[in-house]
Amino acid sequence: MKIPVLSSFMFDEPSIWITVATLLSTVYLGFAEVIGSHLQYSKFANSSQGIKLSSRAGMLILYTPALLAGIVSFFVFPGDGLRFLLLKSAVTFHFFKRDLEVLFVHKYSGNMGVGSTILISIFYFYVATSMIVVYYMSLGLPEPSIDLTYIGLIIFIAGIIGNFYHHNLLSKLRANKEKEYKIPRGGLFNLVICPHYLFEILIFYGFAFISQTPLAFACAIGDSCYLIARSHQTRNWYVSKFEDFPTSIKCLIPYVF
Template identity: 80%
Template sequence: MEIAVLSKFMFDEPSVWVTVATVMTLLSTVYLGFAEIIGSHLQYSKFTNSSAKQAVAAGTKVSSRTGMLMLYTPAFVAGVVSFFVFPGGGVRFFLLKVVVTFHFFKRDFEVLFVHKYSGNMGLGSTILISIFYFYVATSLIVVHYMSLGLPEPPIDLKYVGVIMFTVGIIGNFYHHNLLAKLRTDKEKEYKIPRGGLFNLVICPHYSFEILIFYGFAFISQTPLAFACALGDSCYLIARSYQTRNWYVNKFEDFPASIKRLIPYVF
């Protein structure tokens, strides 16, 4: 019964290898979320060197600007190249290539012109996240290309996905901009974010990033795209849980009413 319902929303898997990749994608991202919960953080942002053990494990470091460019640029390049390697394919496929490419272009743009930086990033975590984002960009596009000859899902969600992506990209950029305005270029200290949805949740930029990934999923409607969205959600939920804990421990005046991702709920 559940499979019949899902078939109305998703393409069939084009091969058993894609099915394996879908399952592994979901399991690996859920594992990263579990690692965040138990305190084994990826070494970036405020969790760089979050413990003495992780400081040793992090090893070589790169500047945050360089590290973040390493995170997103390969995925952006993959998106650009996809227009030449996989031309055509219809409206849905074109929209998917556009949103994937634009998302990672926007992230590089923010790295260069929006974000303020307070430290370094562990090179190991940087490489791991970069590989993951490159994998997401390429697999979303390649798997959808492999699905082009299959029957379309009876329920078409691609334009709903475009709306979700647009809201997500605007909300994410807006709140990244608010974070950047918290301090000058010379300031390195963290502050409690204010403005926008920061008055209600500590990670609204994560909330909108989750919306972006579900935008990918609704546009593509492949099982792998939904696995990426669900896995990204699990990781960011865990990261937001630890982020709020970090703020509570660092700032005695942190408002108890501020949640993690969903206003008034979580």
């Protein structure tokens, strides 16, 4: 199905219902955050409810299935051009990086709910798989007249670097035995409370620009909605916990929100 206004930037849509369902489901997760129905991880994990996993084990479960999907895609869908190679490589590298951070960068202060862990893991696996499969389904269709592949690659690299840098800053807030939360400092933390979310959004828009499929843009928009809502709730949490929290620090976008 062709979307006339966007046809210069996107492939034809092989399955509009998959794209619509993806967008609505991810937007719903953002709405759930706004109304206080948080996914149970990080500072919003409720230690008194449900079955729990250690944060390290839970985080590995979040990202590893998506990483494996990316690795398998090189064998299931070999070749088929530079754009497809860049998409598969970007998806695989992102989740490989996340697993490395889980193992060697992050410090943990709590547990994760099993239900939220499974839900997020399925979402990431679905995103990784669907972006690759839908692009494969688009092969042979007319290419968009405006090629955004290399712009997407630049956005993706900027997102990866910025996301890793700020995750590394977060890890240095605590000594090895410390578990209490502190107000993050350094980098864009001096301007927003969730710069790592901002750069994760860039990563997803990198995927979208590289592939130029409507589904990839739906994933990016949905991820943005969720992380915007999550960053707003995160800032509210810090304000409630720290009397000295700087009022000038925004949620996600410096000086704006």
